[in-house]
Amino acid sequence: xxxxxxxxxxLEQVNQALQYPTPLRIQGxxxxxxxxxxxxxxxxxTRSHRGVVSYDPTELVITVRCGTPLSELADVLDAxxxxxxxxxxxxxxxxxxxxxxxxxxSGPRRPWSGSVRDFVLGTRIITxxxxxxxxxxxxxKNVAGYDMSRLMAGSFGCLGLITEVSLKVLPKPRxxxxxxxxxxxxxxxxxxxxxxxxxxPISAACHDGQRLHLRLEGGEGSVTAAHDRLGGELLDPTYxxxxxxxxxxxxxxxxxxxxxxVPNNTPRLSLPGAQLIDWGGAQRWLKTDADAGFIRSIxxxxxxxxxxxxxxxxxxxxxxxxxxxxRYHHSLKQQLDPQGIFNPGRLYAEL
Amino acid sequence: MNILYDERVDGVLPDxxxxxxLLALHTQWPDLEVLQHQEELKPYECDxxxxxxxxxxxxxxxxxxxxxxxxxxxxxxxQVPVVARGAxxxxxxxxxxxxxxxxxxxxxxxxxxxxDPAARSARVQPGVRNLAIxxxxxxxxxxxxxxxxxxxxxxxxxxxxxxxxxxxxxxxxLTVHNLLQVDILTVEGEPLTLGSQALDSPGxxxxxxxxxxxxxxxxxxxxxxxxxxxxxTARVLLAAFDSVEKAGRAVGDIIAAxxxxxxxxxxxxxxxxxxxxxxxxxxxxxxxxxxxxELDGVEADVHDDCDRVREVLRLAGATEVRQAKDEAERVxxxxxxxxxxxxxxxxxxxxxxxDGTIPRRELPGVLKAIAALSTEYELRVANVxxxxxxxMHPLILFDANQPGELDRAEALGGKILELCVKVGGSxxxxxxxxxxxINQMCAQFNSDELTLFHxxxxxxxxxxxxxxxKNIPTLHRCAEFGAMHxxxxxxPFPELERF
Numbered sequence: 001x002x003x004x005x006x007x008x009x010x011l012e013q014v015n016q017a018l019q020y021p022t023p024l025r026i027q028g029x030x031x032x033x034x035x036x037x038x039x040x041x042x043x044x045x046t047r048s049h050r051g052v053v054s055y056d057p058t059e060l061v062i063t064v065r066c067g068t069p070l071s072e073l074a075d076v077l078d079a080x081x082x083x084x085x086x087x088x089x090x091x092x093x094x095x096x097x098x099x100x101x102x103x104x105x106s107g108p109r110r111p112w113s114g115s116v117r118d119f120v121l122g123t124r125i126i127t128x129x130x131x132x133x134x135x136x137x138x139x140x141k142n143v144a145g146y147d148m149s150r151l152m153a154g155s156f157g158c159l160g161l162i163t164e165v166s167l168k169v170l171p172k173p174r175x176x177x178x179x180x181x182x183x184x185x186x187x188x189x190x191x192x193x194x195x196x197x198x199x200x201p202i203s204a205a206c207h208d209g210q211r212l213h214l215r216l217e218g219g220e221g222s223v224t225a226a227h228d229r230l231g232g233e234l235l236d237p238t239y240x241x242x243x244x245x246x247x248x249x250x251x252x253x254x255x256x257x258x259x260x261x262v263p264n265n266t267p268r269l270s271l272p273g274a275q276l277i278d279w280g281g282a283q284r285w286l287k288t289d290a291d292a293g294f295i296r297s298i299x300x301x302x303x304x305x306x307x308x309x310x311x312x313x314x315x316x317x318x319x320x321x322x323x324x325x326x327r328y329h330h331s332l333k334q335q336l337d338p339q340g341i342f343n344p345g346r347l348y349a350e351l
Numbered sequence: 352m353n354i355l356y357d358e359r360v361d362g363v364l365p366d367x368x369x370x371x372x373l374l375a376l377h378t379q380w381p382d383l384e385v386l387q388h389q390e391e392l393k394p395y396e397c398d399x400x401x402x403x404x405x406x407x408x409x410x411x412x413x414x415x416x417x418x419x420x421x422x423x424x425x426x427x428x429x430q431v432p433v434v435a436r437g438a439x440x441x442x443x444x445x446x447x448x449x450x451x452x453x454x455x456x457x458x459x460x461x462x463x464x465x466x467d468p469a470a471r472s473a474r475v476q477p478g479v480r481n482l483a484i485x486x487x488x489x490x491x492x493x494x495x496x497x498x499x500x501x502x503x504x505x506x507x508x509x510x511x512x513x514x515x516x517x518x519x520x521x522x523x524x525l526t527v528h529n530l531l532q533v534d535i536l537t538v539e540g541e542p543l544t545l546g547s548q549a550l551d552s553p554g555x556x557x558x559x560x561x562x563x564x565x566x567x568x569x570x571x572x573x574x575x576x577x578x579x580x581x582x583x584t585a586r587v588l589l590a591a592f593d594s595v596e597k598a599g600r601a602v603g604d605i606i607a608a609x610x611x612x613x614x615x616x617x618x619x620x621x622x623x624x625x626x627x628x629x630x631x632x633x634x635x636x637x638x639x640x641x642x643x644x645e646l647d648g649v650e651a652d653v654h655d656d657c658d659r660v661r662e663v664l665r666l667a668g669a670t671e672v673r674q675a676k677d678e679a680e681r682v683x684x685x686x687x688x689x690x691x692x693x694x695x696x697x698x699x700x701x702x703x704x705x706d707g708t709i710p711r712r713e714l715p716g717v718l719k720a721i722a723a724l725s726t727e728y729e730l731r732v733a734n735v736x737x738x739x740x741x742x743m744h745p746l747i748l749f750d751a752n753q754p755g756e757l758d759r760a761e762a763l764g765g766k767i768l769e770l771c772v773k774v775g776g777s778x779x780x781x782x783x784x785x786x787x788x789i790n791q792m793c794a795q796f797n798s799d800e801l802t803l804f805h806x807x808x809x810x811x812x813x814x815x816x817x818x819x820x821k822n823i824p825t826l827h828r829c830a831e832f833g834a835m836h837x838x839x840x841x842x843p844f845p846e847l848e849r850f
Contacts, residue, residue, distance in 0.1 A: 056710075056712065057606075057607065058603035058604075058606050058607045058711070058712070059603075059710055059711055059712060060606060061710070081609060104551075104556075110550065111550060114524065114528055115550070115551065117556055117559060118524065118527075118528050127799075127803060129799070129802075129803075131799045131803075133797075133799055133800045133803060134800065135800065137775060137776065137777055138710055138775055139708040139709065139710060139740075139741050139775070139776050139777055139780070140520065140521060140708070140739075140740035140741055140742070140780075141516050141520060141525065141708050141737075141740050141741065141742045141777070141780035141781055142708060142776075142777035142779070142780060143513065143514045143525075143563045143777075143779050143780065143781060143782075143783050143784070144777050144778050144779050144784055144788070144792060144795050144796075145784070145792065145795070145796060145800075145804050145822070145823060146560060146563075146564055146804055146807050146808075146822075146823075147514075147527070147559050147560055147562065147563055147564075148560075148803070148807075150527065150556060150559035150560070151555060151556055151557075151559055151560045153556060153559075154551075154555070154556055155555050155556070158555075159555070170611060171606070171609035171610070171611065172609070174609065193469040193470075196471055196580070197468055197469075197471065197491060197492055197493060197580055198492065198580055199580045199581070199582055199583045199648065199649055200580075201649065218648070218649065218652055219648070219649070219651065219652030219655050219656065220651070220652075220655065221649065221650070221651020221652050221654070221655060222648065222649035222651055222652045224651075225649065225651060261547075261549040261550060261551050261552075262549050263470055263472075263548040263549050264470055264471070264549075264550070265467070265469040265470040279550065282549060282550045283550070303547060303548040303549060304547070304548075304549045305547070305549065305552060305553045307553070318553050318554070319553040320553075321553060321554050322544075324541055324542075324543055325543055325544075325554065325557075326554075328537075328543065328557070328810065328811060329554055329555055331809075331810040331811070332555060332807070332810040332811075334810070335806035335807060335809055335810045336803070336806060336807075347554070348554075
């Protein structure tokens with residue numbers, strides 16, 4: 001498919017939906033449909049609105065339409081030796097840029113590089129008032145008005161339709177090396193906390209239950225020095241993509257999958273089932289048959305939250321919000337999407 | 352048009368029964384410090400943007416969160432506008448008081464609550480100074496990255512409210528990139544926690560929305576920031592150029608070489624001379640532009656990067672490239688840049704600092720246009736530039752005692768900001784809109800975009816009591832402002848009635 005500005009059609013479909021009003025289910029490659037609650041609504045397919053709008057590698061900014069395949073974005077950046085450092089997972093080859101922003105999911109480099117939201121500089125949005133508006137821009141620093149662009153990241157399409165996004169990108173590191181060390185998870189968590197206080201070029205850290213896997217990225221000197229210091233065996237770097245795309249054996253087990261987001265120095269969590277520690281300790285994957293309420297109470301105790309990655313298992317896959325916070329989510333939704341046409345109920349039943 | 356709050360275009364403010372309010376506050380909190388006499392209020396009439404002053408109706412200086420909550424509740428019940436203030440160093444008038452409002456000073460909340468080296472985070476009260484966080488983290492080899500130039504004085508609550516930047520943003524991000532959690536009180540005094548001690552939290556990213564919201568959506572009561580390990584080493588290169596264009600291109604070349612410097616600053620000839628005169632940093636005073644490029648990280652990498660950058664600068668036509676030979680010289684090179692504002696201040700009784708951002712490739716054209724505007728308005732402009740992230744700080748030199756010069760400086764500043772918008776940039780990179788750039792917001796956003804901003808405000812503060820008149824202009828203000836800039840006979844916002 002060719003680059004095409006199909007925003008007029010998207011705007012028209014939104015305006016039609018506003019007229020009746022009809023709920024819309026915003027859909028790109030449908031690769032993240034398993035996440036969140038099911039939305040009953042007319043499909044709004046974003047894939048015809050696609051292509052790179054502008055990209056100047058020396059400005060470190062790329063502007064892309066929402067229906068652009070994630071793989072195309074990666075190829076364009078790759079050709080200029082640049083990358084989107086937050087490593088958004090694709091979950092299949094259909095994923096689009098719009099879905100990447102709306103879901104806000106980030107990969108193994110996240111604790112060191114920042115999340116998808118951290119790389120958003122500007123957006124164009126079709127609003128619940130049927131307007132196509134522009135927020136933020138193509139500059140690194142911009143504090144004019146409220147930060148609508150970053151608010152859109154991770155909002156699962158509940159606040160409006162993202163049609164275009166400007167992202168900060170960075171040069172690829174000169175050197176990359178992956179290693180694997182034999183140690184248990186308690187020890188791994190302690191070492192990770194220690195190393196994180198030192199200027200080491202770690203850019204991914206995952207413990208699979210038996211071994212600690214580390215990725216080192218930077219200049220030749222720092223990577224070699226860190227490698228010499230930490231030792232371990234060399235690890236095939238495709239490991240990180242397999243982890244990010246959930247292709248490791250761990251994810252194949254037949255039990256429901258949960259994502260636990262916790263403070264990075266949280267000790268091993270006492271929960272039934274198998275755990276995999278990612279993000280240097282800040283993200284834990286859990287394969288378990290345990291009850292949602294039980295998992296959430298344990299995770300809340302340490303100041304974290306839990307998302308169910310297995311579709312249809314619980315009424316609220318996203319961690320329930322405290323009452324007051326939910327009330328303000330509701331008033332925000334009311335203001336931005338007064339007729340409730342954008343992905344109603346995808347995040348929470350009330351939104 | 353007057354920059355101070357103007358009920359005619361900014362919206363009618365409720366009339367406040369001052370005696371009743373004082374009584375209500377005193378009955379509930381006999382210990383609460385309240386300033387009400389003219390001589391006590393005077394020091395609070397402006398923030399870092401001292402050209403604009405308004406004496407607040409009252410100043411309250413709470414010491415406990417219960418008091419802050421109480422003040423907000425009483426003010427909400429009685430429909431009294433509230434302006435929150437930290438250290439008062441902001442450069443856009445974000446904490447400019449209101450005659451009909453309470454100034455809520457959060458400076459007493461200056462405790463560092465917890466430094467957690469294992470979690471690399473610091474939990475602090477909003478009145479804690481930016482630099483104090485890094486100082487408290489230093490024994491653990493950690494620091495807080497955003498470093499606005501006012502960092503010895505500015506407080507973290509204000510940093511969050513303005514999404515403060517600094518000279519290291521390209522590599523280390525703005526305030527929004529370095530926060531974990533912000534606790535706030537809503538206009539009704541209801542506590543909310545945004546973000547969490549983990550790297551993300553459920554629901555909409557209200558932490559991002561509140562960062563930079565200029566005290567319009569809530570009052571910040573606690574902040575948890577991320578801490579980073581201090582870079583092992585930092586080296587700085589100084590390159591001189593015989594044209595600003597060449598220096599601008601060199602910046603792009605450094606980035607094209609795959610290098611992200613910790614800091615990358617540019618100064619033009621007027622700024623170089625002023626800084627050299629003041630600090631004796633050893634700057635080449637006959638250069639048209641200099642670049643300061645700081646490379647930080649692990650020793651071996653920094654060494655390699657310095658070699659690479661030196662070569663890039665040579666190829667880009669630098670007339671001279673110097674590397675600071677020791678820490679003392681590195682500090683001296685930076686001292687010139689960090690003191691550029693006061694240095695320029697010595698050339699002129701007053702100066703006005705702008706804060707526009709542009710895509711870097713537009714730099715040569717924008718600098719030429721600024722030079723033309725400078726001639727047109729008969730005011731000198733010195734240019735200091737966070738070149739790495741496209742954030743310009745043109746300094747307009749004027750003398751407020753000369754009739755008409757302040758007006759000319761403001762008009763010239765407005766033109767520069769509109770120029771930034773025209774080339775795809777923004778009217779403010781890090782200082783905020785506050786009151787200062789309220790009119791230029793009308794150039795950056797159309798009426799539908801501004802209406803959406805008003806919707807966001809209404810979601811959190813439907814009665815509009817928090818910091819009224821800041822950050823987002825009313826459509827009436829834009830209509831009136833636009834009326835002064837009729838373009839091709841087309842009046843902007845024709846649908847609005849004119850007063």
